[in-house]
Amino acid sequence: MTEIPEHLRKRASEAKKKAESADAPAPADSGGGSAAESKIPAHLLERSKSAKTKDGDTATAVAATGGGAAVAAAAATGDVPVMSGPQGHTQRLLTVVKSGSIQDIKMKPQDKVHTWPHLIVVEFGAALFCTAFLTIFSIFVNAPLLELANVNQTPNPSKAPWYFMGLQELLTLFHPMVAGVTIPGLGLIVLILAPYIDKNPSNRPEDRKFAVSLFTIFLMFWAVLVIIGSFFRGPGFNFIFPWADGLFFEL
Amino acid sequence: MAKSIQDKPTLSERAGDVAQQTADTVQGSQAWNSIFRPGSVFRKGYTDSPRNRSYVIMNSVLYHLHPVKVKRHAVKVSYTLCLGGLSFFLFILLTITGIFLMFFYRPTAAAAWDDIATLQTGVAFGLLVRNMHRWGAHLMVLSVFLHMARVFYHGAYKPPREFNWVIGVLLLQFTLLLSFTGYLLPWDQLALWAVAVGTNMMGYTPVFGNEVRFVLLGGSVIGRETLLRWYVLHVLLLPFVTVIFLAVHFWRVRKDGGISGPL
Numbered sequence: 001m002t003e004i005p006e007h008l009r010k011r012a013s014e015a016k017k018k019a020e021s022a023d024a025p026a027p028a029d030s031g032g033g034s035a036a037e038s039k040i041p042a043h044l045l046e047r048s049k050s051a052k053t054k055d056g057d058t059a060t061a062v063a064a065t066g067g068g069a070a071v072a073a074a075a076a077t078g079d080v081p082v083m084s085g086p087q088g089h090t091q092r093l094l095t096v097v098k099s100g101s102i103q104d105i106k107m108k109p110q111d112k113v114h115t116w117p118h119l120i121v122v123e124f125g126a127a128l129f130c131t132a133f134l135t136i137f138s139i140f141v142n143a144p145l146l147e148l149a150n151v152n153q154t155p156n157p158s159k160a161p162w163y164f165m166g167l168q169e170l171l172t173l174f175h176p177m178v179a180g181v182t183i184p185g186l187g188l189i190v191l192i193l194a195p196y197i198d199k200n201p202s203n204r205p206e207d208r209k210f211a212v213s214l215f216t217i218f219l220m221f222w223a224v225l226v227i228i229g230s231f232f233r234g235p236g237f238n239f240i241f242p243w244a245d246g247l248f249f250e251l
Numbered sequence: 252m253a254k255s256i257q258d259k260p261t262l263s264e265r266a267g268d269v270a271q272q273t274a275d276t277v278q279g280s281q282a283w284n285s286i287f288r289p290g291s292v293f294r295k296g297y298t299d300s301p302r303n304r305s306y307v308i309m310n311s312v313l314y315h316l317h318p319v320k321v322k323r324h325a326v327k328v329s330y331t332l333c334l335g336g337l338s339f340f341l342f343i344l345l346t347i348t349g350i351f352l353m354f355f356y357r358p359t360a361a362a363a364w365d366d367i368a369t370l371q372t373g374v375a376f377g378l379l380v381r382n383m384h385r386w387g388a389h390l391m392v393l394s395v396f397l398h399m400a401r402v403f404y405h406g407a408y409k410p411p412r413e414f415n416w417v418i419g420v421l422l423l424q425f426t427l428l429l430s431f432t433g434y435l436l437p438w439d440q441l442a443l444w445a446v447a448v449g450t451n452m453m454g455y456t457p458v459f460g461n462e463v464r465f466v467l468l469g470g471s472v473i474g475r476e477t478l479l480r481w482y483v484l485h486v487l488l489l490p491f492v493t494v495i496f497l498a499v500h501f502w503r504v505r506k507d508g509g510i511s512g513p514l
Contacts, residue, residue: 112320116307119317119326126333127340134344134390138382145371148364149443151472158444160452161434163392163427167452180452181460192420194403195413203406204514215403250441251389 040093048089144250156235157248165229166222172237187218316501324513330405331510334398338426339497341391348384349486356436358482360475363438388430395426407511415503418496425493432485438478446481447473 113119160168170179190197200208230249234240240248260268277283278295287293290306297303305319324330355370355377357363370377399419402408408416435446450473454464469476504510 111323113323113326114301114304114308115317115319115321116304116314119321120307120314122326122328122333123336126328126337130337130340131344134383134387135379138379138386141382141386142371142378143382143385144439144441145364145367145437146439146441149360149438149440151443151474153440155440155444158448160445160448161431162389163396163430164449164452168448171452176452176455177457180455181457188420188424192417195408195410195416198409201409203409203511205404208406211406212404215400219400251385 041096044093052088146250157233157237159229159233159249162226162230162249162251166225169225169229169233318505318509322509322512325510330513332397332401334394334401338391338394338398341387341394342493342497345384345387345391346490348380348387351380352384353486358436358479360438360478363436363478367437367439388433392426392430395423399423402511405511405514409511411507412503412511415500415507418500418503422493422496422500425489425496429485429489429493432481432489435473435478435481436485443473446477 159165167180167184170183173179174183198208198211200211202208205212228239231242231247232239234245234248275295278293284294288306288310290303290310291297292307308314308317308319352370355374356366367381370381372378402416402419431446431449435442450464450468453467454460456463465471467477467480468474469480
């Protein structure tokens with residue numbers, strides 16, 4: 001048997017002493033006290049009462065007074081086990097927890113599969129395919145390395161990386177402040193706030209035609225700008241046709 | 252034929268027996284069993300049971316990014332197109348190839364270009380790894396972008412996943428910044444002038460635009476200080492921040508109830 005730590009034993013004996021001293025005045029207000037105890041459901045009181053009736057002597061006392069107070073009195077005098085509550089009950093109902101009030105019970109079981117092997121195999125296949133593609137592509141296509149950087153020799157045209165070509169293309173249309181800051185800044189803020197702007201709860205495409213159209217326009221806007229900037233701009237950033245004047249694009 | 256049965260076992264049979272015995276000894280050893288936790292496919296006696304399928308996920312540091320079970324529709328390639336996962340995988344691939352490149356690269360205006368040129372001609376697999384790093388970077392920008400489009404078209408940013416969308420957009424920015432800072436490092440004409448065009452735009456930001464540009468370039472024009480700063484940003488600061496945001500991104504996917512439901 002494990003040893004009970006000293007401080008716990010002390011605390012328990014103090015609690016016991018306190019419970020006994022609190023019990024003592026209980027018989028004084030007799031019947032009224034049990035009425036106040038009505039938070040305990042009646043059927044539970046009945047059950048504990050019937051359990052008590054098995055204890056011979058006390059059984060008659062309970063039957064006669066018909067109230068828990070009598071049991072408490074008995075407890076105070078030591079007829080029932082000392083480790084009992086105010087009314088002589090050996091257990092107490094603290095609260096009734098209705099289903100769903102604390103735990104979220106999912107009524108509909110979800111159709112689930114084990115991650116291993118179902119998802120891991122797919123992920124492994126995708127990773128393998130990606131690695132293979134990248135390796136083979138890298139064997140046949142070399143990354144560009146032009147001549148050493150020279151601050152005094154500006155290439156014509158000089159272009160930003162392809163993902164910023166949309167912005168550079170906007171620069172030909174607007175003041176740099178608008179093209180380089182205002183438009184991308186606003187676009188970014190709207191993009192970040194999208195879930196807070198779009199209050200439509202449905203995720204079915206037929207319910208959100210406006211959002212889908214708007215986003216598609218947004219994507220197409222940038223895609224067209226990037227394509228024009230990358231392939232249709234030549235020396236002096238003038239408009240050219242790549243099939244006529246050649247490609248001015250490095251990745 | 253009857254004679255051959257009584258013969259001594261052939262060399263290949265004996266080799267097979269020895270291999271089997273060695274495998275049994277190794278897989279039965281305490282060291283092996285303490286490395287590979289219960290349910291590992293590397294353990295002796297993995298059998299396909301629901302319990303072991305759960306163990307495989309729970310007992311692997313890598314796999315337990317995943318829950319033990321996922322929605323059946325989430326496994327379909329046609330739903331996610333693997334874009335988020337591939338973005339992460341490319342990030343890992345870029346980290347590995349990037350570490351390789353770091354062994355041969357000095358971020359100084361005098362040495363950078365020469366180091367790349369030497370890497371391509373004088374280092375085993377140098378050219379291949381550099382190519383993989385560059386194409387992988389472009390591919391990652393593309394896959395992150397497409398991942399965002401996929402998430403939008405599925406309405407997967409709707410409650411309870413709003414905040415994960417915000418983190419996702421930030422991760423897209425970090426991806427662009429990682430790619431952009433890496434763009435300068437070869438220190439060739441392409442790198443210098445692409446970055447010059449990009450950073451000139453930044454200077455037009457009102458109030459603090461020029462100050463931020465000055466700090467990032469380490470001066471008013473791109474120079475040797477810029478190279479060192481962007482190198483540190485590229486190999487340390489941005490990956491560090493990105494990994495933190497990635498962790499939150501993945502954690503939120505699970506806390507928000509897995510990937511979004513079927514349409």
